[in-house]
Amino acid sequence: MKITVLGTGYVGLSTGVCLAEIGHHVVCIDIDQRKIKNLQEGISPIYEPGLEELLTKNIGAERLDFTTSHLEGLKAAEIIIIAVGTPQGDDGGADLSYIEQAARDIAEHLNHNAIVVIKSTVPVGTNDYIKKILEERLKKDITIKMVSNPEFLRQGSAMHDTIHADRIIIGSDHEEAAKKVGEMYLPLHVPILFTTIRSAEMIKYASNAFLATKISYINEIANLCEAVGADVQDVAKGMGKDKRIGEAFLNPGIGYGGSCFPKDVKALLKTANIYGTNFSMLKETIIINEKQQHLLVKKAINRLGDLKGKKIAMLGLSFKPETDDMREAPSIKIAHLLSQMGTDVVAYDPIATNNAKKVIGNIIRYANSAFEAADGADALFIVTEWDEFKQIDLTRLLQKMKEPIIFDGRNCYGIEKLKSCETLEYYPIGKPAVIIEKQ
Numbered sequence: 001m002k003i004t005v006l007g008t009g010y011v012g013l014s015t016g017v018c019l020a021e022i023g024h025h026v027v028c029i030d031i032d033q034r035k036i037k038n039l040q041e042g043i044s045p046i047y048e049p050g051l052e053e054l055l056t057k058n059i060g061a062e063r064l065d066f067t068t069s070h071l072e073g074l075k076a077a078e079i080i081i082i083a084v085g086t087p088q089g090d091d092g093g094a095d096l097s098y099i100e101q102a103a104r105d106i107a108e109h110l111n112h113n114a115i116v117v118i119k120s121t122v123p124v125g126t127n128d129y130i131k132k133i134l135e136e137r138l139k140k141d142i143t144i145k146m147v148s149n150p151e152f153l154r155q156g157s158a159m160h161d162t163i164h165a166d167r168i169i170i171g172s173d174h175e176e177a178a179k180k181v182g183e184m185y186l187p188l189h190v191p192i193l194f195t196t197i198r199s200a201e202m203i204k205y206a207s208n209a210f211l212a213t214k215i216s217y218i219n220e221i222a223n224l225c226e227a228v229g230a231d232v233q234d235v236a237k238g239m240g241k242d243k244r245i246g247e248a249f250l251n252p253g254i255g256y257g258g259s260c261f262p263k264d265v266k267a268l269l270k271t272a273n274i275y276g277t278n279f280s281m282l283k284e285t286i287i288i289n290e291k292q293q294h295l296l297v298k299k300a301i302n303r304l305g306d307l308k309g310k311k312i313a314m315l316g317l318s319f320k321p322e323t324d325d326m327r328e329a330p331s332i333k334i335a336h337l338l339s340q341m342g343t344d345v346v347a348y349d350p351i352a353t354n355n356a357k358k359v360i361g362n363i364i365r366y367a368n369s370a371f372e373a374a375d376g377a378d379a380l381f382i383v384t385e386w387d388e389f390k391q392i393d394l395t396r397l398l399q400k401m402k403e404p405i406i407f408d409g410r411n412c413y414g415i416e417k418l419k420s421c422e423t424l425e426y427y428p429i430g431k432p433a434v435i436i437e438k439q
């Protein structure tokens with residue numbers, strides 16, 4: 001099939017590359033000239049494991065092309081997939097300005113009938129609204145059919161999640177259009193659920209808000225475990241063995257971040273407000289998450305007192321491992337809290353430092369390795385659970401520090417690794433502290 005994707009961000013690019021990989025002819029359009037120039041040369045603008053390899057392979061096979069021209073990119077499209085951003089607007093709801101513009105771009109340049117698929121995460125009713133924008137502007141005699149096809153990939157495993165998705169949701173009022181989009185995905189052998197457009201739009205928000213709530217729930221359980229002397233990892237394991245609960249997304253930590261959970265929970269709450277249903281549970285999900293992002297700083301103050309003039313090494317900046325994305329990363333809040341207190345913060349991240357510099361700026365310092373960050377530190381915060389930190393030589397790291405104190409926001413270490421250290425104070429989330437004193 002001939003497919004055009006609008007937007008080459010995490011979702012648009014991953015989708016375009018994977019659809020080319022399963023044999024379709026894909027053109028990706030973006031308004032960002034630098035991104036497109038790099039992509040044409042096989043250079044990915046984002047860090048995503050396995051992406052660049054498939055990118056180069058499919059460009060080479062002449063199944064994947066990139067352009068900034070909507071006219072050129074839409075020329076042959078049977079299916080047009082919109083995957084532009086829907087960031088949080090000033091009122092907490094989704095900002096639809098990019099998707100509105102994408103619709104105007106399609107209407108202006110489309111010269112034949114096509115199926116328009118909205119893959120961006122959009123509030124209920126947006127497909128109808130975008131259809132209206134399109135129909136008001138399309139050239140005479142040109143018709144489009146709308147399909148809602150939300151995306152569920154995670155950053156850091158975007159390729160894997162696209163190719164091995166748990167399910168594909170196709171919402172449409174046109175049986176024929178839904179069938180065609182279903183056929184597009186057929187080579188993936190992923191179960192497909194056909195629904196109405198509004199149900200498809202809701203499935204996306206309901207899923208993200210549920211997962212975010214699951215995280216806030218386990219974080220509250222973790223805080224309670226600390227208070228009563230239980231171990232949240234054992235508790236989560238025990239809970240997760242019940243198939244009705246499931247083991248996934250029960251990792252406690254310093255709160256969820258990223259480009260989606262924070263904004264999608266707020267957007268769903270906004271929808272609930274508009275329609276007059278009081279979804280107060282979501283308000284708690286948000287409050288718990290904000291509180292959790294303060295946790296490491298709170299624990300450090302409890303242990304070290306005033307943090308003014310103290311040096312804290314911060315390991316990890318991205319909102320999760322295997323991505324360079326800094327959007328809503330807990331590290332941002334932590335960096336600001338510490339810098340407001342006059343703490344000297346030196347941070348290290350294997351991949352995200354350049355992006356972090358743009359977001360956090362020079363209120364903190366940046367190191368080229370975990371060991372450099374730890375040098376002379378009064379305490380160490382683990383903010384992102386990169387493998388590099390899990391595998392690190394802890395003894396050597398602690399030797400660099402002024403005090404061997406770790407506040408681990410992601411529970412990276414098992415007792416065996418901790419026991420191998422000569423001297424250590426280790427404060428995990430939702431588990432008893434581990435203190436090893438020098439003999």
Ligand SMILES: NC(=O)C1=CN([C@@H]2O[C@H](COP(=O)(O)OP(=O)(O)OC[C@H]3O[C@@H](n4cnc5c(N)ncnc54)[C@H](O)[C@@H]3O)[C@@H](O)[C@H]2O)C=CC1
Nearest residue numbers: 007008009010011029030031084085086102120121151155
């Ligand atoms: N990032 C993620 O892991 C996931 C994101 N989503 C949703 O997918 C959508 C896209 O998210 P991301 O890929 O993260 O966004 P992004 O911000 O990384 O990329 C969006 C891209 O669209 C381009 N763009 C904007 N207007 C355009 C236009 N008129 N024509 C062509 N290109 C245009 C931008 O230049 C940018 O490159 C959002 O609605 C998001 O909520 C859904 C699932 C996962």
Ligand SMILES: O=C(O)[C@H]1O[C@H](OP(=O)(O)OP(=O)(O)OC[C@H]2O[C@@H](n3ccc(=O)[nH]c3=O)[C@H](O)[C@@H]2O)[C@H](O)[C@@H](O)[C@@H]1O
Nearest residue numbers: 151152153154155249250251253255256257258260319320
């Ligand atoms: O709509 C989206 O954008 C995507 O949002 C999330 O994907 P993503 O944000 O890439 O990453 P996750 O792995 O879900 O992690 C999100 C945040 O939750 C945190 N998290 C996750 C899992 C967990 O058990 N505990 C926990 O604190 C992570 O550290 C991270 O900060 C969803 O998992 C995807 O299904 C969805 O498509």
